[in-house]
Amino acid sequence: GQQVMQIPQYQHVQEGEDFTTYCNSSTTLSNIQWYKQRPGGHPVFLIQLVKSGEVKKQKRLTFQFGEAKKNSSLHITATQTTDVGTYFCAGRGQAGTALIFGKGTTLSVSS
Amino acid sequence: GAGVSQSPSNKVTEKGKDVELRCDPISGHTALYWYRQSLGQGLEFLIYFQGNSAPDKSGLPSDRFSAERTGGSVSTLTIQRTQQEDSAVYLCASSILRDNEQFFGPGTRLTVL
Numbered sequence: 001g002q003q004v005m006q007i008p009q010y011q012h013v014q015e016g017e018d019f020t021t022y023c024n025s026s027t028t029l030s031n032i033q034w035y036k037q038r039p040g041g042h043p044v045f046l047i048q049l050v051k052s053g054e055v056k057k058q059k060r061l062t063f064q065f066g067e068a069k070k071n072s073s074l075h076i077t078a079t080q081t082t083d084v085g086t087y088f089c090a091g092r093g094q095a096g097t098a099l100i101f102g103k104g105t106t107l108s109v110s111s
Numbered sequence: 112g113a114g115v116s117q118s119p120s121n122k123v124t125e126k127g128k129d130v131e132l133r134c135d136p137i138s139g140h141t142a143l144y145w146y147r148q149s150l151g152q153g154l155e156f157l158i159y160f161q162g163n164s165a166p167d168k169s170g171l172p173s174d175r176f177s178a179e180r181t182g183g184s185v186s187t188l189t190i191q192r193t194q195q196e197d198s199a200v201y202l203c204a205s206s207i208l209r210d211n212e213q214f215f216g217p218g219t220r221l222t223v224l
Contacts, residue, residue, distance in 0.1 A: 045212035098167055103153035
């Protein structure tokens, strides 16, 4: 079945450093979504990518969807303590059924 | 309501008992999802409802798990004969349509003793 892998599982950075998490699917995706879950909270939608090679930015966050629509990345520039949390990617296969979540990357930031 | 609500927020039960978890999605959202999240783990898909279509039950881990969605709105996840490995946070989410962003509820923390 479809699998979505995310790396790294954990990342610790100093405030001001950059951070990237990568998401890879075993199958071609129709779209990919990214969510952020703060400690003790529930996942909150960040963005959806649909087109091959798509790049979207939200302030310090840059999201990319690979040309083959099998991988994606989230890059945070100059991390802040407010960026702490777990970032999940979630991909939907071409068959268009359930959204499959990766296991997430947990980011910690020290000031 | 303004968002997805779930009840109860916490549930402690004894092994072997049945439990029911409730989800009230955002009004007008046709898609509803149930996920399970164990401590420090990702989101495990359980079941998905879309309008009046047959639900996608492919994520249910065993026949002890079942879910209903009545009237296209409220959903109930039932776990029969609970086991300790069922302990987790059960999250519900809804979206306007299948491919749109999902709005998550606060979850129900289930502890099976």
